[in-house]
Amino acid sequence: MRTHFKLLVAAIGLIILTGCASVPMGDPDADAKLKTFSAPPQDQAGLYIYRDSFAGQGLKKTVTLDGETIGETANRVYFYRLVNAGSHKIGTESEFSDNVINLVAVGGKNYYIRQSIKIGVFVGGASLTVVPEAVGQAHLQKCELAASQ
Numbered sequence: 001m002r003t004h005f006k007l008l009v010a011a012i013g014l015i016i017l018t019g020c021a022s023v024p025m026g027d028p029d030a031d032a033k034l035k036t037f038s039a040p041p042q043d044q045a046g047l048y049i050y051r052d053s054f055a056g057q058g059l060k061k062t063v064t065l066d067g068e069t070i071g072e073t074a075n076r077v078y079f080y081r082l083v084n085a086g087s088h089k090i091g092t093e094s095e096f097s098d099n100v101i102n103l104v105a106v107g108g109k110n111y112y113i114r115q116s117i118k119i120g121v122f123v124g125g126a127s128l129t130v131v132p133e134a135v136g137q138a139h140l141q142k143c144e145l146a147a148s149q
Contacts, residue, residue: 023060023074026145034080034145037110037137045085045105049128050078051115052139059117061126064091064098069149073115077146094125101128112136 040046049063051073060072063079066089070079073092085107091100092115103111111130118125131139 023072023077023146025077026147028145031145035140039108040082040110042108043085044082044107046110047081047083047088047090047103047105047113048078048110048136048140049073049081049090049113049115050136050140050143051117052076052143053115053117059124061115061117062093063115065089067091071146071149073146076143078140078143079146079148090128092126092128094127096125099125099127101130103130112140114139 034048047065049065049070051061053075060074062072063070065081065083070081073079083105085105088103088105089100090103090113091098101113103113105111110133112133112135114129114131114136116127116129118127
């Protein structure tokens with residue numbers, strides 16, 4: 001009996017970690033335009049926040065910018081925001097508490113922030129990493145613009 005229970009729990013966990021979550025998607029024309037990666041105005045910075053991890057495809061994770069919710073991510077989606085130059089906090093919900101990174105944005109520059117999903121004890125964790133421009137742009141070619149909240 002105990003073995004059957006363990007197998008059931010493992011199967012449910014596998015479904016949660018590999019199923020596909022869906023979120024509302026953005027305009028395809030806006031998506032195509034954003035993938036030209038034009039430089040933002042000199043007093044603003046562009047933030048591309050994306051998720052492209054294989055693990056946790058059944059999970060949605062909320063992303064915030066300066067304490068305001070942008071939306072929920074699923075695999076192979078991204079959000080784009082123009083922000084004023086200066087200090088910003090980008091956060092993502094994780095298993096036990098939000099993970100937050102501090103970014104000092106320089107005007108006229110784009111930033112690429114990758115959200116990664118990690119296997120967790122109950123529902124999985126998430127982390128954020130600023131990646132180099134070439135890496136972020138390559139990853140974004142496989143992602144689609146998500147609609148913001």
